Amino acid sequence: MIKRPSSEYALLGALMTGPRHGYEVNRFLGETLLSTWQISTSQLYTLLKRLEKDGFLVSAIEAQDTRPSKRVFSITQEGETAFLEWVHSPAVHARDLRVEFLAKLFFFEHLSLKGADKLISAQTQSLESARNRLFHQRKDEKDPYRDLVGSFKLATLEAWLSWLENEAAPYSQMRCNPDGI
């Protein structure tokens, strides 16, 4: 699977519940993912156009009487596949947690997907292995500055691991599986 710019997945996710035109997608993202993922209006239209060019969306113009006509986008099979693969995979780089991982959790609830617990444990494992690698590196780190940098990364990783356990896991249990099945 070719890597695509991550912001496109926000748009694919917004179209997973059915066709929408650009303005609606924009409003939807503003109401739900604003605290996580900010996509400017002009960028939104650019991304939609590119996603259609690449076969992840198809569009049709819809005329209106009293309003400007609008271009309604629908997600294709290929688009759905790409979105579902993305949403089930942990963020590869730790720096993608804040935006991408949080957005994935959002879509799990918004689309009533199952397996949020699996995503969380996969993400936990990914961060744990990063932490272990860092731990080893730091053992024979002579340079005090690089050691300080290591301590910063380590502190961040550990905070995020705690957050995954104490906040993300309970949230997903409550929201994505409210009856405890």
Place this chain on the structure above:
Amino acid sequence: MIKRPSSEYALLGALMTGPRHGYEVNRFLGETLLSTWQISTSQLYTLLKRLEKDGFLVSAIEAQDTRPSKRVFSITQEGETAFLEWVHSPAVHARDLRVEFLAKLFFFEHLSLKGADKLISAQTQSLESARNRLFHQRKDEKDPYRDLVGSFKLATLEAWLSWLENEAAPYSQMRCNPDGI
């Protein structure tokens, strides 16, 4: 003071100890700040050119017998002023901690500057006020997803505050003021 792209300050800092040509700056950054700040070679030359155009650097070509001639850059008064202002100011956005704040600590030691403790306490105050703002916002946050996002940001801020206290502060005391004066 007009805001400049932050990666330029790495170059200004590299020239604070005296004139260097591009290749040397590149090597210096690769040996010292690689774990923090990655600047590609081509970008380096672009930045040096722009810094000269804007009056922060001046350059002179130096011919060599057995080697390609090189362009040696020196920092101007304006450049020094800009660098010193930058290096003494805390990172405005929390996301700039990883790169910019760590780099500032590096330069404090590398250039034997005084006042690293002041920078650290200013940065601490900045993060604390961000944490307090977030704390207030979260009190009347009804939406569970936005609350989760808030908990992530809070966890990150608190980890960094601890790191400032337990790692950065001792490091700067040891490195920038080894005799405890």
Place this chain on the structure above:
DNA sequence: AGAATCATGTAAGGGGTTACATGATTCG
């Protein structure tokens, strides 16, 4: 009457990346 909403875009620029080009010298 003026502001907000609906609706879609283009243009310009900013900061960054990778790939490519050149060419001598010195090291293994």
Place this chain on the structure above:
DNA sequence: CGAATCATGTAACCCCTTACATGATTCT
């Protein structure tokens, strides 16, 4: 003899942002 070092750049592309353009309609 080939690889790494020295040394400087250009070209193309990528993602993104801000500003601008348009124009009807509905709310205050």
